[in-house]
Amino acid sequence: MAKYEAKTTQTSLRPADYIASLEDGPRKQDAEILLPWFEGVTGLEARMWGPSIIGFGRYAYTYDSGHSGEFMLTGFSPRKANMVIYILPGYRDLSDKLAHLGKHKTGKSCLYLGRLSAIDMTVLEEIVRDGLAYMRKSYQTWDK
Template identity: 60%
Template sequence: MAKSDNKTKQTEQSPEAFIASIDHKTRRADAERLLEIFSEVTNLEPRMWGPSIIGFGRYHYKYESGREGDFLMTGFSPRKANLVIYILPGYLDLSDKLERLGKHKLGKSCLYINKLADVDEGVLREVIDFGVQYMRAKYETWDD
């Protein structure tokens, strides 16, 4: 099977401009802070993926089915309902870290947080760093 044509692709939109366009004051402030946190932890430049995901780095995946493609290594999306944090080693047991994180919900490869004040920023940094290190060890990655 050939490389997949993902719906969510890296764009040229500015992450800062996207964040500035967020109407909800708290969500915008949380997104600004997340941009700082992810930039500091990953030491990577933010890039928009699709219209609403801010990603850091890129990795190449290939499934047993033969489907393959590229996607962001880590990132976040300030959605209307909550903040979505993409930690792509989602199938690993991160319960030791997540027990210390604070109020959140867990998806397959992401965390859902109502507001940044609900979680421990230090633990969030640990989770992001763990995810990036895991992705770099398991996949071919790029810093763009």
């Protein structure tokens, strides 16, 4: 059996350079807001994960299959359709906070937002902090 290679790994691209390369518009404007916002909320330096995800911190995981690797603790990606916020533990016990967040959709570990102007950033901060606390309690983590 072939060894599994993670598709999304840390790269040497600077997050600010990636954001600067985005097409001018609302998604780029929101990314320019989120980069320093995430750095302030997490206290961590931004790193690129793959070609389009801006991540903060990292953790080690091992699946039941034996596959292991590393991934970011939290982060975001300015996609064409939505701004995606990555909350790695998912959204268990966050229904009250999500009800007060503003317009959004959820995936397994993704929070899909339209414009930041429609989001309560204080609630988003609580959600990101809760996710970080869970990850740090549950996994071996690093700041870089």
